[in-house]
Amino acid sequence: MKTFNFIIGVISFVALSFTGNNAFAQLTLPRVSQQASVSQKVGITTITINYSRPSVKGREIWGKLVPYGMKNLGFGTAKESPWRAGADENTTISFSDDVSIEGKPIKAGIYGLHIVAYENSDATIIFSNNSTAWGSFFYNPKEDALRVNVKTKPINNEELLTYDFSKVTPTSTTVSLKWSTKEIPFKIEVPVTKIVMNNIRKELQNSPGFSNQSWIQAANFALNNGGDLNKALDWINKAISGQFYSKKTATNLLIKSRILAKMGEQDASIKILDEASSMANKRQLNAMGYQMLNQKQNDLALKFFKLNVKNNPSDPNCYDSLGEAYKIIGNKKNAIKNLKKALSLNPPANVKANSEKLLRELGVKI
Structure with missing residues (x-):
């Protein structure tokens, strides 16, 4: 009799298990959709x-x-x-x-x-x-x-x-x-620029704000993506001299110059570029020269290209860029002189191709 009651009890427990809280439990099976x-x-x-x-x-x-x-x-x-x-x-x-x-x-x-x-x-x-x-x-x-x-x-x-x-x-x-x-x-x-600008403001208050590079990146983003130029100028100023991590470099001075130029402050922009030239490397001086050519500041462009040649007298690309600058401003004699000098220095293929193209345009047979 006790054995029978035990069996009935087990059956009742199993039945309750399927009719209690687990009544709607389902197996995990693949869906049709x-x-x-x-x-x-x-x-x-x-x-x-x-x-x-x-x-x-x-x-x-x-x-x-x-x-x-x-x-x-x-x-x-x-x-x-x-x-x-x-x-x-x-x-x-x-x-x-x-x-x-x-x-x-x-x-x-x-x-x-x-x-x-x-x-x-x-x-x-x-x-x-x-x-x-x-x-x-x-x-x-x-x-x-x-x-x-x-x-x-x-x-x-x-x-x-x-x-x-x-x-x-x-x-x-x-x-x-x-x-x-x-x-x-x-x-x-x-609205990507708006979202990124708002996010930059927040991130600069956190750990990225302790890196000089973050402030440079922030200013550069605002400059190149239609952001608030006043905020970009504030950020690059902080990268230059505004905070304990700041350091004046050719890179951040170049960005500041571009921001000022975009704001219409040409004289201030040129002054900053002139300061940057004493710290700039070969690539940066080249970029500065072309920037001035684009702004029709031919005398300043020649100054930067000539400084690059002085600093790097055996680099064919420096002569190629100086020759191109002379060609753009209409000084054929000095253009030919510097482009031939570039070719005499065993230039890489891209520089050689550019110098030869410019010389042909100037009527020189290669």
């Missing part, structure tokens, strides 16, 4: 899409499996639902910084991604503040963060639903959903 994630950086901004990938499997997709327009799905709280833009849970898209989609701004964050396709080539992309719902069954238009209208494109059959970043530029990307015979693209634009 595989999960996927794609990501792209634009500048320092990360864009990520998480979705499930259904297959066509010979079915008619557009207008059938994915109905045109909004539809009552017969379940959940939504009276009308868009397509979930994938399978199973919400398709989500996230932005690590504020961006614009089809010209409309949207804040950094994670959004549920939904699509309304129409029978013509129109579609509406919906970015919902609700990113944790299951599909579109609980879609609420009041939770929309943004809607944009786009045009679809016909494509050859794409068996697996696919998201990719079909175009990428330094400040934008185009996301394309491709499935069956239709592509639905939308453009994301990123």
